[in-house]
Amino acid sequence: DxxxxxxxxxxxxxxxxxxxxxxxxxxxxxxxxxxxxxxxxxxxxxxxxxxxxxxxxxxxxxxxxxxxxxxxxxxxxxxxxxxxxxxxxxxxxxxxxxxxxxxxxxxxxxxxxxxxxxxxxxxxxxxxxxxxxxxxxxxxxxxxxxxxxxxxxLSSSPRLFSFLSLAWGFVADVDIESEKYRHVGAARFTVGTLVRLASLRVYKGRLAYLPATKDHNNQQGLRNNMTVHCNNQASSLTPPPVLCRPSRDSSCHNTFHNSCHSNNSLKVRRSESTPSRSATKAPSGPPDSLLVPLDQPLPANWVVVPEEDFVLMLAMYQSHLAEDLLAAPDAVSDDGVIHLFYVRAGISRTALLRLFLAMEKGAHLATNCQHLVHTKVRALRLEPYSPKGIITVDGEVVEYGPLQAEVHRGLSRLITG
Ligand code: ADP
Ligand code: MG
Missing domain, CATH: 3.40.50.10330 (Probable inorganic polyphosphate/atp-NAD kinase; domain 1)
Known part of the structure; x- marks a missing residue:
């Protein structure tokens, strides 16, 4: 904890x-x-x-x-x-x-x-x-x-803060469509999941992220002090994203290994990824040090997900997505990471249902589902291609369109007992 x-x-x-x-x-x-x-x-x-x-x-x-x-x-x-x-x-x-x-x-x-x-x-x-x-x-x-x-x-709304989740695709649709079943309480998500499964669809877009490093505890130091020594690239990085069939997809995450070579390249990338004023012009709240404006190319140390066809994208920063959905079993309230999940298009209805049933016990990552990808990140960018759709933040609808997000470790206080 x-x-x-x-x-x-x-x-x-x-x-x-x-x-x-x-x-x-x-x-x-x-x-x-x-x-x-x-x-x-x-x-x-x-x-x-x-x-x-x-x-x-x-x-x-x-x-x-x-x-x-x-x-x-x-x-x-x-x-x-x-x-x-x-x-x-x-x-x-x-x-x-x-x-x-x-x-x-x-x-x-x-x-x-x-x-x-x-x-x-x-x-x-x-x-x-x-x-x-x-x-x-x-x-x-x-x-x-x-x-x-x-x-x-978001592209035109003021910056907002989230403590729980960011969702696009299946999960976001279920969350919003199921509001009409609110009278059944927490079971609304089960009902909504079954209804949405019947009309399962593909969501197209581009997803990219900044991987979390093993020493993300020290990232604040890294951010504030450009001369922080960045030694062995392999040891300072988390393992590649957990893919259920790593052999097939590991090549997709090659850019992952470019993120930390030497002091020099670190300095270069830092200046590349220094946010301009437009990314941080919000009147209050902490500045975002990892993001460049949405209309600018991603910093070089970000990973672009190779797939563009998804069934869902879910970013979680607490363990539970709902009372009975343990989506990120190893998440704690202040780990400083975004637990990023996405499900690639091509998954069958049965396999997707199996994932959600397994999620009740947090066992979905062990189901060997080849379409589910889980990785830990510190920032992400999503650019949906379709003109209309639903994106939710903490279960609430927000402006639909391109967005990016960055985690602020331990910014708030929570009574956990
Ligand atoms: P639920 O889990 O049932 O959706 P929430 O806490 O998410 O409960 O609340 C749903 C919405 O209700 C929130 O957007 C909140 O702003 C809004 N809300 C708060 N108070 C009221 C009220 N008195 N009447 C209607 N809506 C309200
Ligand atoms: Mg709600």
């Missing part, structure tokens, strides 16, 4: 944001039945804030006097936390604001972060109200870890 940073003081003052419409529309009932007494007994002084509409929470945390709160806790699905994180990073004092400990209680239909926090605690998988009670206890323990955030550039 991630490194514990601190512990919430007692008594602890929490703002508890509840979306009464999330999931089956029972978040307030769940709060009354399971959380209120638990928090009172644990000495958590909490103020209930019931959200009234979309972006209410975002506006609220943007203006809030944060010195009044030891933590901000979200009881909803992942969508409400996405608002809160973006609201915090839109503040002029974002650097301080984003260090406010954040907590999550599953009240929605997409409770991926809650399931991830429960998973990080080492407990065996549970769902629905058991997951809520577990997350409640973890909040009462009040241990705080760091959480990575990923900054995402």
């Amino acid at each position: 991630g490194v514990l940073l601190s512990e919430l003081s007692r008594p602890c003052r929490m703002m508890l944001l509840v979306n009464p419409q999330s999931g089956k529309g029972q978040a307030l009932i769940l709060y009354n039945n399971h959380i209120q007494r638990m928090f009172n007994e644990a000495g958590i002084i909490h103020t209930l804030v019931i959200t009234e509409r979309q972006n209410h929470a975002r506006e609220l945390v943007k203006e809030a006097d944060l010195s009044q709160w030891d933590a901000l806790v979200i009881m909803s699905g992942d969508g409400l936390l996405y608002e809160v994180i973006n609201g915090l990073l839109e503040r002029p004092d974002w650097e301080e604001a984003i260090r406010t400990p954040l907590g999550i209680l599953p009240g929605g239909s997409g409770n991926a972060l809650a399931a991830s926090v429960h998973h990080y605690s080492g407990a065996s998988p549970v769902s629905s109200e058991e997951l809520l009670v577990s997350c409640g206890f973890l909040l009462c323990k009040g241990l705080v870890s760091r959480m990575d955030l990923v900054s995402i550039h």
Whole structure:
């Protein structure tokens, strides 16, 4: 698990944001039945804030006097936390604001972060109200870890921040199409998956990424100090992406080996990949040091995926994609990597279904599926070719079109217990 940073003081003052419409529309009932007494007994002084509409929470945390709160806790699905994180990073004092400990209680239909926090605690998988009670206890323990955030550039929207996932293709379509089944709770994704399987299609586009290196812990140093010695190229890199049939596709990832030769070439590439102002002109939040503007060619040390026909692209930075989908089994909240998955076109419906069924236990990587590719990256760029489609960030629809993303290690704080 991630490194514990601190512990919430007692008594602890929490703002508890509840979306009464999330999931089956029972978040307030769940709060009354399971959380209120638990928090009172644990000495958590909490103020209930019931959200009234979309972006209410975002506006609220943007203006809030944060010195009044030891933590901000979200009881909803992942969508409400996405608002809160973006609201915090839109503040002029974002650097301080984003260090406010954040907590999550599953009240929605997409409770991926809650399931991830429960998973990080080492407990065996549970769902629905058991997951809520577990997350409640973890909040009462009040241990705080760091959480990575990923900054995402779209072609014309302002930069946004993501704590969970970026999806295109099958997963994004299922996520959005299944909103109409919200009344069945977390099962909405199972229903949506079956419906989408019936009309399985191919998504065309170009995908590229900056591989994560083994010593990505030291990347901050690498970034700030151009003279950092870059020794043996082989030992400083992670193994090639996990391909289920490595022999067939390893040649596709040749550019991977070009990323680190010597001090000199490192310097050259650094200047090549120094972002121009247009890539970082967002008014607040940390600058993106790995990205060049979307309309410029990729830096030389990026890997371009050879395939252009996909069934899905999924970038994850937490373990769970949904309560019962362990998409990135070895992810922790602050590993500083984006777990990139893609499924190449040509996969059969049965094989894709098998992948999702295996994902319930995080066993999809062991299914020997030749169409699934998994690799760890620090930044990525996606350029879909078709004029229309769906891209989701943390389960929310964003502007469709070319995008790029970069991970910011440990930028936020998460109560993991
Ligand atoms: P779910 O997992 O059920 O989708 P989310 O937390 O993702 O739950 O919330 C879904 C959306 O509902 C979010 O985009 C959020 O902004 C919005 N929202 C928040 N409060 C309300 C409200 N009172 N009425 C309607 N929508 C709301
Ligand atoms: Mg949602």
